Amino acid sequence: MTNPEPSGPDAAAVLVTPDGSRTALNARFGEAYGSRHGAAAQARHVFLEGTGTHAHPAPRVLEVGFGVGVNARATLAGAAARGVPLAYHAFEFDPAPRALLREVARGGEGAEHPAWLALLEAWPEGGGGHGELEVTAGGAVLRVTFADVLTASLPDGWATALYLDGFSPSRNPEVWTPAFTARLARALAVGGVLGTYSAAGHVRRSLAAAGLRVERRPGAPGKRECLRAVREA
Template identity: 40%
Template sequence: MTGGEQGQGHDLGGLDWRDGVIPVSRRFDDPYFSLNDGLAETGHVFLAGNNLPARLCPGFQVAELGFGTGLNLLALHLCNPGHPIRFTSFEAFPLDSADIARALDHFPQARAVADPFLTAWAKGERRFEIGSITAEILVGDARATLPQWQGCADAWFLDGFSPAKNPELWSPDLMAEVGRHTAPGGSFATYTAAGHVRRALADAGFAVDRRPGHGRKRHMTVGVLA
């Protein structure tokens, strides 16, 4: 998860490490992934919430708000049966490769396939291949970069820091841009069930549904472009 304010690099205000393994943004006072098995949460929320991998096919486009540690990308790679697909993520504050590697060490399955990503990231590359996925991370405020994006997603991972702490990444205007950059019949999934987020996504054209969340979270939200 990550924020939507202008900036990049370590403008997050630094990291704290909960239990030595879970990175927490000082700027947003929020962890980058679930304290209750982040990889399992990714599978429950973003993969199952978008009915992946069943929908994956050559040319499929996944887009994401909040790249963070890249855990969602790696989970997508692990579930992809080998289709050439595209992944685009919008990230305001990219972490450095050492912090990402330290965070991914908490997830041996993801860390085992992360080297191509980490090698490219350490070189400053923001477009790279991982397996059969072509990934591109667009650095900057999503409120500026998403409207300029020429792509159209079949599935969205909405994974910014919590709406209460990072409201910029959940604004009605940005959710409207998500809708405008979604293919007919495309979907989104997010861990949050905040009412104002659900309403903004409904106004953006999605048929919105609330589902059981992961772990201690009672609810999450999914939707399909109507």
């Protein structure tokens, strides 16, 4: 099902997925920002549960590809439900319009979290933008850096979890290369876990070459497998 009302330079339509959550189509890459088979289900299964963020006492999350904020909202909601502090830092090269973020979030989990509402207020109205936004509310620090993550400075040894949620390797190959995944591995704290929806062979090999212990997991709806990769001591 689609709702054609929202529009922007890269968004053709909001997509309502089978679990009732929403994502949107990105016209530049010709793909949806999240799973068409269940955007919220993918956020929970691949990213929160896949990285152990759903049970961590004080998660520090680094996200590659903020998109329309589905993973961020799910993580905010999970931390709030458990009453634990959250530090969340996402990178986004091409921010979607504020109206699109608001429409995708409507009625969804985390949509009323104070950090999400504060981020929407500060978000560039028509998308685009540069620099970064940071808000602190509801026990969470939520930061979005508007930059090309391929050349941006990443925190060293900081993240307890890393959400690798770029567009698919066939459409956006640069974020899946051995050189970049090696940089991501260094951003993980010891014991930190990278989660991604892709289970492609070259992605597994890139993560393993970066020194991570790679594990296959059952995929979210619509995918047979996904990956988790652990930075060991």
